[in-house]
Amino acid sequence: MNIYQPRNIRNVVLLGHSGSGKTTLAETMIFESGTSSKRGSILQKNTISDYREIEKEKEKSVYSSLLHLDWRGTKINLLDTPGSPDFWGQVSDSLYVADSALVILNSEAGVEVSTEAIWKATEQKSLPSILVVNKLDSEFSDFQKTVDMAKESFGRGVAIVQFPYSEGEDFHAIIDVLKMTMYEFPEAGGRPDKLPIPESQKAQAELLQNELVEAIAENDETLLDLYFEHGKLDEYQMRDGLILGMQQREIFPLFCASAGRNAGTGRIMSFISNVSPNPLQRSMPLKSGENHTISPDDSPSFFAFKTISEPHVGDITFLKATGGELKPGDDLINMRTDNGIRLGGLFINQGSKRIEVNKVIAGDLAVALKLKDIQAGDTVAGKNSDLEFEPIQYPDTTMRVALRVKKEGEEDKLANALHQIEREDPSVEVEQSQELQQTILHGLGEEHLNVIHHLLKERFKLDVEFMTPRIPYRETITKKVEARYKHKKQSGGAGQYAEVYLSIEPWYEGMPDRNDLNVRDVQELDLEWGGKLVFQNCIVGGVIDNRFMPAILKGIMDKMAKGPMSGCRARDIRVSVYDGSMHSVDSNEAAFKTAALMAFKEGFLNANPQLMEPIYEVEVTLPADYMGDVMSDLSSRRGQILGMDSEGSIQKVKAIVPLKELDQYTTRLKSMTQGSATYSRNFHSYAPVPQDIQKRVMEDTLQVEEG
Numbered sequence: 001m002n003i004y005q006p007r008n009i010r011n012v013v014l015l016g017h018s019g020s021g022k023t024t025l026a027e028t029m030i031f032e033s034g035t036s037s038k039r040g041s042i043l044q045k046n047t048i049s050d051y052r053e054i055e056k057e058k059e060k061s062v063y064s065s066l067l068h069l070d071w072r073g074t075k076i077n078l079l080d081t082p083g084s085p086d087f088w089g090q091v092s093d094s095l096y097v098a099d100s101a102l103v104i105l106n107s108e109a110g111v112e113v114s115t116e117a118i119w120k121a122t123e124q125k126s127l128p129s130i131l132v133v134n135k136l137d138s139e140f141s142d143f144q145k146t147v148d149m150a151k152e153s154f155g156r157g158v159a160i161v162q163f164p165y166s167e168g169e170d171f172h173a174i175i176d177v178l179k180m181t182m183y184e185f186p187e188a189g190g191r192p193d194k195l196p197i198p199e200s201q202k203a204q205a206e207l208l209q210n211e212l213v214e215a216i217a218e219n220d221e222t223l224l225d226l227y228f229e230h231g232k233l234d235e236y237q238m239r240d241g242l243i244l245g246m247q248q249r250e251i252f253p254l255f256c257a258s259a260g261r262n263a264g265t266g267r268i269m270s271f272i273s274n275v276s277p278n279p280l281q282r283s284m285p286l287k288s289g290e291n292h293t294i295s296p297d298d299s300p301s302f303f304a305f306k307t308i309s310e311p312h313v314g315d316i317t318f319l320k321a322t323g324g325e326l327k328p329g330d331d332l333i334n335m336r337t338d339n340g341i342r343l344g345g346l347f348i349n350q351g352s353k354r355i356e357v358n359k360v361i362a363g364d365l366a367v368a369l370k371l372k373d374i375q376a377g378d379t380v381a382g383k384n385s386d387l388e389f390e391p392i393q394y395p396d397t398t399m400r401v402a403l404r405v406k407k408e409g410e411e412d413k414l415a416n417a418l419h420q421i422e423r424e425d426p427s428v429e430v431e432q433s434q435e436l437q438q439t440i441l442h443g444l445g446e447e448h449l450n451v452i453h454h455l456l457k458e459r460f461k462l463d464v465e466f467m468t469p470r471i472p473y474r475e476t477i478t479k480k481v482e483a484r485y486k487h488k489k490q491s492g493g494a495g496q497y498a499e500v501y502l503s504i505e506p507w508y509e510g511m512p513d514r515n516d517l518n519v520r521d522v523q524e525l526d527l528e529w530g531g532k533l534v535f536q537n538c539i540v541g542g543v544i545d546n547r548f549m550p551a552i553l554k555g556i557m558d559k560m561a562k563g564p565m566s567g568c569r570a571r572d573i574r575v576s577v578y579d580g581s582m583h584s585v586d587s588n589e590a591a592f593k594t595a596a597l598m599a600f601k602e603g604f605l606n607a608n609p610q611l612m613e614p615i616y617e618v619e620v621t622l623p624a625d626y627m628g629d630v631m632s633d634l635s636s637r638r639g640q641i642l643g644m645d646s647e648g649s650i651q652k653v654k655a656i657v658p659l660k661e662l663d664q665y666t667t668r669l670k671s672m673t674q675g676s677a678t679y680s681r682n683f684h685s686y687a688p689v690p691q692d693i694q695k696r697v698m699e700d701t702l703q704v705e706e707g
């Protein structure tokens, strides 16, 4: 295996809607470069990238894959990602380490919802991006429509470098306006013949070349001057302009391909090698807020972007070398844990295969085996380094499910398996909810959760059941009440005595102070489950000793944690202790705790208690055609529309919807829109549950207490 200098390395992430042809394109590029001698296909389930059983079964990518190829002395590392939003956790890590992107558009469909969302992500990372219009051989291919949609969605920066001579069944040639050449492909695809542009296409080619030249010159004054002077730019001047324009995200060159027919990849690889940035030309974000520029002259360091584990191999760490040269035997430090890390075997990765290397130079993507206690997001560097990269941002989860093992006694095994799954896929969140008495799995959609189910079964040999998770309801009160309780017990020896008077009110931000009471001390407690308890000591004349106040608060808190009405947690209440009595011998903390708990409970139940439910703010991104269906579905879920927005042909709807109504929403949305919509959600607030629903809920939550 050759060792490549950083300037001869390109780290390219393949992005696009599911089915646009990313995996096929990667396969074709690797084959066309001669790095692999056979070209696999999705249908034959033998691509280098989609090698896992579940990917063969689904005939699509579920995990991102690290691949590489050599194109005329340049090492192109390809990060092939899944397009389905369920697996976007896999996109996050690949985006993080890539230095440029290939965004694949399916010419049958143009810009799709996922393309739109993925584009946002490239924007956030200021990632230089090349567009590839794929599937030009398809009978449904529509190049012009795809380009129009791309311009509408991504702006004027979209610059056509190539257009097809003809598309559909007859697709066989691509006209390149940068080279002013036509590439004609043999029947079986592969290396094209270079031909002059046919007379019939000349005018169109010249028009597009002018547009391209103007777009390029626009970003660079020197080029602009040259352009005005000579009326044109030569290929090398254009290349310089493109490099700059791409880095500033002013220009998004657009290429043509049929990955299926093995057409167009050679030119794309040359362009990547000539124009796309190398790892030294891009910086990586540090925790400190500064940026780090990779240099082979620094001391060795790397960023771990993914960890997986394989039977017979153990832990596999995917890394980007961020400084110097990494070599087996190097002793480094994990900056998160401060623990030492000794490098063992280092490898270049090709799907499921690894090729051992004796060093990895800064900028390259590679794999290290058997590193101890390492996870995605870790920075590993030399002893005195203060390098620490910003963590990878994963998408917010959109779906939750409760799970339990079917066989008793396998709970620990499940916990371990989930821990491992979470580590390998940080877009999964496992919550052991004390409150709901359930293990809850949060993920990015039904398909994502089903893959976890599959993993638990196949890899961890665990039979688990998925259930609808309970809702974390809250209780509160709606009116002010007074409550008192005297706790008195005389049994044999020492007795128990305590009496408290409480004033209990609904708490809200900015509520007035109690002028009618002698407020001596206020404790404002932020409850761990959200909301507040404000506790006021208003005792006059020492009728209750200060030393009993913590016990009184404890009694109230115990009841807040297990609400008087349904057992759900209570919130947003102000309690003032304003009177009571004690006994010189029989009063103690336990007695005051009990008295407070009882008084609080009684008062609470008299204060028109109200059940509250969590409300989420959701944002649905969808093609305009489905707007009506999605809106009426949202209102049937007690949703309130907050606003609408459109970007090109893509619409966005914002609404607030109770969590209770969001069970299975991802699945419903998918079926309603034929998989073309995505959605995100964030906790918004707690709101009162309507009375008719409250009754049903109470039955449910009573089961929680029993369960």
Ligand SMILES: Nc1nc2c(ncn2[C@@H]2O[C@H](COP(=O)(O)OP(=O)(O)O)[C@@H](O)[C@H]2O)c(=O)[nH]1
Pocket: 016, 017, 018, 019, 020, 021, 022, 023, 024, 025, 041, 042, 043, 059, 060, 061, 083, 134, 135, 136, 137, 138, 257, 258, 259, 260, 261
């Ligand atoms: N006609 C045609 N089909 C293609 C082309 N590229 C990919 N496909 C097919 O489209 C489907 C999805 O391709 P895949 O590479 O898995 O897309 P990905 O989800 O973006 O990785 C597969 O059935 C491919 O065989 C192409 O250029 N032309």
Ligand SMILES: [Mg+2]
Pocket: 022, 023, 024, 060, 061, 080, 081, 082, 083
């Ligand atoms: Mg794929």
